[in-house]
Amino acid sequence: MLSKRKINKIKLLNNKKNLRLDKFIDLALYDRNGYYLNKKPIGRKFDFVTSPEISQMFGEIIGVYLVYNWKEKINSKFNLIELGPGNGTLFKDIERTAKILPNFFENANVNLIEINNELRKIQEKNLKYFKQSKIRWSKALNFRSKLPSIIYSNEFFDCFPVRQFLNDNNHWFERYVKFNEKENKYYSINKRVISKKILEYLNKNKRQKIYEVSYSRNKYFEQICRYLKKNRGLCILIDYGYNNKIKNFTLQAIYNHKKTSIFENIGQQDISSHVNFNELIEIAKQNKLQINEFISQREFLIKYGILERKKKLLTNNSRLNKNLLNEEVDRLINVDRMGNLFKCLVVSNL
Numbered sequence: 189m190l191s192k193r194k195i196n197k198i199k200l201l202n203n204k205k206n207l208r209l210d211k212f213i214d215l216a217l218y219d220r221n222g223y224y225l226n227k228k229p230i231g232r233k234f235d236f237v238t239s240p241e242i243s244q245m246f247g248e249i250i251g252v253y254l255v256y257n258w259k260e261k262i263n264s265k266f267n268l269i270e271l272g273p274g275n276g277t278l279f280k281d282i283e284r285t286a287k288i289l290p291n292f293f294e295n296a297n298v299n300l301i302e303i304n305n306e307l308r309k310i311q312e313k314n315l316k317y318f319k320q321s322k323i324r325w326s327k328a329l330n331f332r333s334k335l336p337s338i339i340y341s342n343e344f345f346d347c348f349p350v351r352q353f354l355n356d357n358n359h360w361f362e363r364y365v366k367f368n369e370k371e372n373k374y375y376s377i378n379k380r381v382i383s384k385k386i387l388e389y390l391n392k393n394k395r396q397k398i399y400e401v402s403y404s405r406n407k408y409f410e411q412i413c414r415y416l417k418k419n420r421g422l423c424i425l426i427d428y429g430y431n432n433k434i435k436n437f438t439l440q441a442i443y444n445h446k447k448t449s450i451f452e453n454i455g456q457q458d459i460s461s462h463v464n465f466n467e468l469i470e471i472a473k474q475n476k477l478q479i480n481e482f483i484s485q486r487e488f489l490i491k492y493g494i495l496e497r498k499k500k501l502l503t504n505n506s507r508l509n510k511n512l513l514n515e516e517v518d519r520l521i522n523v524d525r526m527g528n529l530f531k532c533l534v535v536s537n538l
């Protein structure tokens with residue numbers, strides 16, 4: 189649960205004014221007792237399973253993509269940065285794959301960006317045999333190095349808090365959170381938007397009835413784009429998200445593999461939202477980066493060889509369970525499973 193201090197803070201804020209939805213999510217996820225600072229969320233036993241945990245082939249395909257791009261377009265000392273490495277599984281698979289080109293890691297300054305102390309410990313344990321270069325851990329990206337960078341992430345950008353707006357009879361409202369002392373529970377209310385700047389932004393697309401936006405996510409990505417523009421490099425991010433209008437808000441809470449309300453199990457459950465890729469692409473363009481890829485996870489994995497990899501694994505090792513491998517690949521690329529919902533965006537300045 190959230191600390192008493194934070195709950196009191198929420199109540200206090202509520203007494204004075206309502207608490208904005210993104211601020212509430214920020215407390216639930218990133219408070220000292222929030223979900224992302226303490227919990228071990230990833231894995232079959234925990235709240236959710238991510239692509240690298242489903243199949244080693246996911247990380248292998250990304251590994252080949254990174255190694256190829258480095259060789260072709262950088263081929264010198266560089267920063268290799270993973271955002272939110274979870275259990276370290278994706279890194280491990282990339283590391284194994286990169287052995288096809290040993291000087292990839294010889295030239296890499298590895299930096300893992302992890303905010304969760306528990307996960308950092310797991311990463312240290314899982315990566316203790318990695319000897320190809322030194323791994324540095326940080327809680328936040330720092331932009332001091334002048335070297336080119338390769339930055340990658342899976343299911344990282346969905347973690348950022350969002351604000352929600354809805355249009356009713358040509359008036360925009362924003363979702364806020366209130367706490368009911370008597371019933372001891374949270375609920376949401378809608379407040380009319382009066383800020384001219386925000387109204388201007390919302391009215392850009394008049395036909396849209398709802399809008400979900402994460403300013404902190406956009407800001408984080410903007411910093412990455414500026415950094416790449418200045419020092420060269422490439423960023424590949426994979427996340428669940430959309431590039432069309434949405435009909436429903438995408439904010440969701442997951443507790444023990446089940447969807448719940450964001451007002452339950454506060455601090456104990458994951459809260460995430462789908463990434464609005466149009467906004468990220470717009471930010472990359474404004475920073476004059478190339479958009480190398482914007483395709484579904486299915487298209488990306490097939491384009492860069494997951495089906496051939498599966499075949500090779502089965503040919504080389506007859507003891508591997510064919511049905512299991514087929515199931516893993518299906519889960520990653522089937523359009524009714526993760527194939528379409530997850531998108532892959534690659535932007536670069538190389």
Ligand SMILES: C[S@@+](CC[C@H](N)C(=O)[O-])C[C@H]1O[C@@H](n2cnc3c(N)ncnc32)[C@H](O)[C@@H]1O
Pocket residue numbers: 224230238239240241271272273274275278301302303304307327328341342343344347
């Ligand atoms: C949904 S998990 C994905 C983990 C991993 N990439 C995977 O695919 O299995 C999100 C990861 O990002 C980390 N994280 C979330 N918000 C963060 C932030 N603002 N800064 C650094 N790490 C963050 C979490 O602790 C976790 O490691």
